[in-house]
Amino acid sequence: MSAPAMTAAPVRPERIGAADLAALTERVAKVTAEHVEHTDREAAFPVAALAELRATGLLGLLVPVEYGGLGGTVADLVEASIALGRVDMSVAMVFAMHGQQVAALVRHGGERLRAEVLPEVAAGRVYLAxxxxxxxxxxxxxxxxxxxxxxxxxxxxxxxxxxxxxxxxxxxxxxxxxxxxxxxxxxxxxxxxxxxxxxxxxxxxxxxxxxxxxxxxxxxxxxxxxxxxxxGAHGDFRSVVTGVFGPLAHLGWSACWLGTAAGALSRVLRLLRSPEGRKQSNLESELLLTRLSRARQRLDTVYALLVQTERTVAEAADLTPPRIQLRLNALKITAAEECYAVVDELVDAVGMRHGYLKGSPTRLEQALRDLRSAVLNYSNDRLHLADGRLALLDPEVRFG
Structure with missing residues (x-):
């Protein structure tokens, strides 16, 4: 097969702003919501959502503007992944993992490779796996x-x-x-x-x-x-992992998980506040209120760690010190455990019909199934072993 023609996307004057990013992400989220039941039921790839990611230019979120991309940051990737995770964790993960691959090309690809590939990504013609x-x-x-x-x-x-x-x-x-x-x-x-x-x-x-x-x-x-x-250099993938793959995996995955758990809580709260919910639930129940409180506490904890870790990655000239590696791993471990715990407790809070069965507007059963994969996605057990060794290298227990 011959290579596809490389037509450069138009160069954008400046990087994308928060309002424009939110609007583009909402477009993808809307399309995702229209197909989420089908794609989950049939284990079908979200082709409509991918088409909208192409059309909006979000596949080129991390592509620099000089290559026709949106010039976004890792913080932008995190926010967009949270937003997509609220609707469908699979779509969010597809997007976040693509962003990780693009970042590796931007940071470590040679000049010729960047010139060939990045305009195609920016134009929505290249989705990377x-x-x-x-x-x-x-x-x-x-x-x-x-x-x-x-x-x-x-x-x-x-x-x-x-x-x-x-x-x-x-x-x-x-x-x-x-x-x-x-x-x-x-x-x-x-x-x-x-x-x-x-x-x-x-x-x-x-x-x-x-x-x-x-x-x-x-x-x-x-x-x-x-x-x-x-x-990058032959045999030196470790540099790509340390500078891009590892940090963006943990930031991107955690953002997807946080979005999924936050979306689940939001749907539960809307149900409880609806006329039907007010009839069927005692909104003064101390057990219910305590469970809602714990769910929100867990989400705010993960969000705070996610934001702090993203800032650390953005500001650090060197990501190899043990304290930074420990924080990155702590983010992944914490987000995987806490986001699953949020949905698991919400199942108890709303009961069989809206927590355990398919067909509820809360979609808790799908969120629970999806988030069960989080601790397995580069195993938390493996990360704890690595963290034990890293902890021994930081006897001062430094945070800053």
Missing amino acids: SVTTEAGKGGHLLSAEAALAAADGELLVDRFAPIVTGGEHADAFLVTMLSPHATNPGQVSLVYARRDQLEIERSGDWQPLGMRASHSVALRLRGRVPEHQVV
Whole structure:
């Protein structure tokens, strides 16, 4: 297949403002809401929401204005992910993970690769999927088993991944593999590959408990890409992880989870305040009021940690100190646990009909299923082990 024509998007005069971002995100949220029941029921990828992400230019949120993008910040990505998570966690995660991939290209892509790809992302023509999982190592980012081969200025890709979120609908991929001359499993390279540069074979089906619309099927990718499509230095994916992949994963995921839990609480509160809710519920019940209080407390706690962590990432010249890594991991662990706990307690608060059964306007049962994946998405157990080691490296227990 020949490469698609690279037509630059019009250069925007300045980065997007908060009001415009909110308006564009609301457009995507509206389309998402129209299809959320179908995509969850059928485990179908949210193609309509992706089309609106393309049309609004939000796929190019983190693309600099000189490449035609919206020039947004990580804080903008966080706010948009929260807003989309209120409607559908799968759509929010698809968006946030795409943003992570774009940020890696912006920060670590070579000049030629950025010039080829970023205008296409800005124009809505490139949705990026991440290929980092591998059979036997799960989602561990800093090692790889499948190796790149180099020949005649090209890199040969042959990679199986058990989970590729949105992979069947992606226009391109960022793929982790062993560097061509690696001497140990930690010398990992990140490679950009367009769909038309690959043969793609799907394996198995996607029928999970939650996150059904993420359509994270297993894929085998085979093909050849030019040498300049390496992102960062060969074998130095660790730098990409430390500076981009890790921080944006934890910030983006946590924003999606927070949005999902906040959306669930909002729908419960609207139900309780409705005429039907006032008839069926005792709004003076101390147990109900206490549960609502705890739910809001948990959400405010996660939001405060999310905002503080985003500021830390934005302001720090170096993200490797233990205190910063501990904060990033604490955000992911806390958001995963607390957002799930919010919805779990809301199920108790409103009971069987509106908490446990499908068909309720609260959609608590979907939110609960979706958020159950949060502690598993790069396991909290694995992060606690890492944090124990990091804590030993910071005996002063510094925060600032």
